Amino acid sequence: MVNEAGGIKSLGGAKLNLIVSDVQSDTTVTRTETDRLITGNKLSAIHGCYASALTLIASEVCERAHVPIITGSSSDQLNKGRSYTFTPFARASQFAKAQLQMAKLVSDQAKVAVIFENTAFGTSTSNGLKELAPGEGVEIVMFEPYSAGFTDASPLINKVKASGANTLFSLSYLNDLILIVRTVKQVGLNIAINGGSGGFVMPDFYKNVGKAAEGLQGVAHWNHDVNDDAQKVNAEFKKRTGEFAFEYAGGL
Incomplete structure (x- = not known):
């Protein structure tokens, strides 16, 4: 263009x-x-x-x-x-602040379980959450890294369930996130889920989890309706790919 x-x-x-x-x-x-x-x-x-x-x-x-x-x-x-x-x-630490503020919309006594991939993205965002949570009045009751590409999320989600958290922050890329959300639903855990970018903003996530995505919250860098120019780019992107221009495509 x-x-x-x-x-x-x-x-x-x-x-x-x-x-x-x-x-x-x-x-x-x-x-x-x-x-x-x-x-x-x-x-x-x-x-x-x-x-x-x-x-x-x-x-x-x-x-x-x-x-x-x-x-x-x-x-x-x-x-x-x-x-x-x-x-x-936005920086990963900025995502953290937005996520904490959103958690307070779910509960005025937010108790958060943080699970994160132990890579640069997950570590940066989770450390930001830990640093900023006290000032936002949010209690972190679980802080747990995991290795990417795991095949069974049950042990991780059982820890979340035992923590007493009312909100789950999952800092995850696509495949891990799909497994995590499916496991949350399978074990019947009733918990608010909030994601900081990663797999949450990708169309393939919602295609894979279907109705399990209902009610999930997420923080994104960018949105395709931010201004007229972005909407023009989005229209062309959708014409060529069949999908809206999610944030990683929008970054280019």
Whole structure:
């Protein structure tokens, strides 16, 4: 759409040339592929990588090569000691504040269980929750990391059930989140669920859990109806993909 509108006006109508690369959600591939893109092309910038843990690696390569990287990843670590890394989206710690405020809408005596993937995204957001909770008047009754890609969420959810929490914060990517929400429903746990971005904002989450998604709350970086330009982009995105432009697509 930028090219069709005459290119980047501030650069004399320069056209965008998008080179797409798949880092396969792998840390080693992320490093080698970022290096390959930089050495094999005359790049103006890089955008990526969705998962904060991968973006941290890509940004290290970009910093050494003095190539700007623009990312929608939310880890607060991305803003430390980097000069070529640009993060226009909200930080993980900002998600934490919004989640705590939403918890108080559920109960004036919010008791929160926090479960989080032990990666950059989950750790940054959960640490923000722990730090900010006392000032928001929210009690954290459970604080539990887990390893990504687990196949049985029952032990984790049983701990949530035993904690006495009335709200669950699950800081999770897509596949883990699907399993967690399904398990909550299967064990009959009646608890408010609030997510900080991650899998909560992806259409595939709702396709997989169906009615189990009813009543869930989440915090997102961006929404496709934020302004007229965003709505135009969303309309084109939906025309091409059949889906609305969720926040990670909107980041680009």
